[in-house]
Amino acid sequence: MSDRYKEAGVDVHAGYKAVDLMKKHIKTTNREEVIGGVGTFAGLFDLSGFNYEKPVLVSGTDGVGTKLKLAFSTDKHDTVGIDLVAMCVNDIVAQGADPLFFLDYIACGKNDPEQIEQIVKGISAGCVDSGCALIGGETAEMPGMYQQGEYDLAGFVVGIAEKNDIITGEHIQPGDQIIGISSSGVHANGFSLVRKIIADQALSYHDYIEMLGMTLGEALLTPTRIYTKAVKQLKKALEIKGISHITGGGFYENIPRALPDHLGATIYQGSWAVPAIFPYLKEQANLSDDDMFGVFNMGVGMAIVVEKEKTDQAIDVLNNSGEKASIIGEVSEQSGVRIIHG
16 A cells, blocks of 8 residues: 555655654653653643642744745755744743743655754754753655645644743833843744845855855854743743744834733834844845834844843843843833834
8 A cells, every 4th residue: 555655656664764763853852741752643741740820831833934945945954943943932932931842743745754854853952942842743745735855844832831920011111121132143034035135136045145254045044043041041030021022023013012002112223233144135135224124033033021120130141041132122102113223
């Protein structure tokens, strides 16, 4: 039967090989709460050892978007899995949750075990960085749906939070300070525009760009930072009033998501270091500041709202956790986001 299935374009033996190759990477993510191993019909995670008064499970799901096109073009597949985990995990961290476990979905036209292994290697690295276990997933071989060598990724994460500690933004007041944590670059949003810029300017991902200090492909494939550890340390030190994960829609769309409806934010442009990839893209396409701040993270992966009196302490905690943090603005009485030269 498997021979007839292979004639239809699905190689079950390649699937078995892919599972064998990924096992060693999945093992690195293991937590003591994980029950069973790879290959069962469902992933099991034991919650009985957690000591919460009012535990709330917090979930998130996301993908990598058209950044995958860069992986196809450069034949580099070991970092997009980190992006996948980061896009899911950073969302639940923004609500105050600690990640517990992760599931992945890989869809491809033809199962290439070595390529799948590289993808899962990245997913596992992201899970280790965020402290969650990779307890299951699905690799779907679908001939005719994807071109040779191409695939799509989706992820799903579950975390936990004490109900009273969920970050809702409801206590934010005008005058509260907004702290930005540095991004590692473009992360995994805005790549449809990035790809258009590259096509319009006839650029190559293999071009070495002096101002970037690396090839264009290397700069753009830099994986999304995962902020679990830094935010966890900050939660222990002080009250976090709100968090925005700066993803698709940039500053204008994401910062208001952490604020009460009647409040807004004033952002001081120039108050943080902007990675060189952003001025490079802006120059190549002659984009406006509104374009840039409306699409990209502009060097700020997360924006955290704290009381003004706690600002210095918060920055110290974040910097000591290995991040680069700075004051980038403050909460205002006027709704929406205003970006001014600081």
